[in-house]
Amino acid sequence: MFRLILNRCKNRHFQLFKVQSILIALLPAKKRSAVRSLRRKDYIVRNVQRSNVRLLISIIFIFVTSLANAQSVELSAGFNRLDYQTGVGYGHRWNHFHLTSKLEFGVTSTFAQRRITPRISVGSSYFLVRKGLVDFGPEIVYAYSRQKLIIQGKTAHNWNEVYAGYRLQVGRNVKFVHSVNGGWINESFYSSTLGKRVNFNSLGIYAQIGVSYTF
Numbered sequence: 001m002f003r004l005i006l007n008r009c010k011n012r013h014f015q016l017f018k019v020q021s022i023l024i025a026l027l028p029a030k031k032r033s034a035v036r037s038l039r040r041k042d043y044i045v046r047n048v049q050r051s052n053v054r055l056l057i058s059i060i061f062i063f064v065t066s067l068a069n070a071q072s073v074e075l076s077a078g079f080n081r082l083d084y085q086t087g088v089g090y091g092h093r094w095n096h097f098h099l100t101s102k103l104e105f106g107v108t109s110t111f112a113q114r115r116i117t118p119r120i121s122v123g124s125s126y127f128l129v130r131k132g133l134v135d136f137g138p139e140i141v142y143a144y145s146r147q148k149l150i151i152q153g154k155t156a157h158n159w160n161e162v163y164a165g166y167r168l169q170v171g172r173n174v175k176f177v178h179s180v181n182g183g184w185i186n187e188s189f190y191s192s193t194l195g196k197r198v199n200f201n202s203l204g205i206y207a208q209i210g211v212s213y214t215f
Helices: 002-011 016-026 029-067 107-112
Strands: 070-079 084-094 097-106 118-126 129-131 134-147 157-171 174-191 196-214
Touching (some): 070 097, 084 107, 084 196, 097 107, 097 134, 134 174, 157 196
Antiparallel strands (some): 070 084, 097 118, 118 134, 129 134, 157 174, 174 196
16 A cells, blocks of 8 residues: 555655655554654754754854954955955954954945955964064965856856965054965856856965954
């Protein structure tokens, strides 16, 4: 009888969950209750696992934040060969080591061309010089940006940037920030002519100025 039901379901293109519902309905009441209980337990376990992952991420974030000597927020404006960027950043400093994450938007693309171009970057600096009001040292930055150049296109252009340069900070709580970095840019997009995604690599530069507040 089960085989007959399955064949009919396949012929009518029923979805898998509908087939499972029919089979469960044909089971005795006790077995149906057991199956539903197992499904509830599985649902509870999945929710608990997700909650544990969120809790672990929160603990790691709080732990890293508590170990930082200083935290800062930053407003910046910069440019590379793709566009002008403006955005906000958040930083942590452990003695000479400084870590910054930033969210920016392409100025020309977003306001003039009305194409939102988000740019996410993570940078790490090591201040070799820390004299009074001046912090200076090498910096490494990774950035990712995305833009849909063709409105009708199904895929967007993606840029990955890896830079190395320097970072300069002047001030106490309120700091003037300046950095210049040069490195590699990878552009990835889908070519309708070739029928596949293609990549172009080139050299680039990124420079920025900004103001940060340390608390």
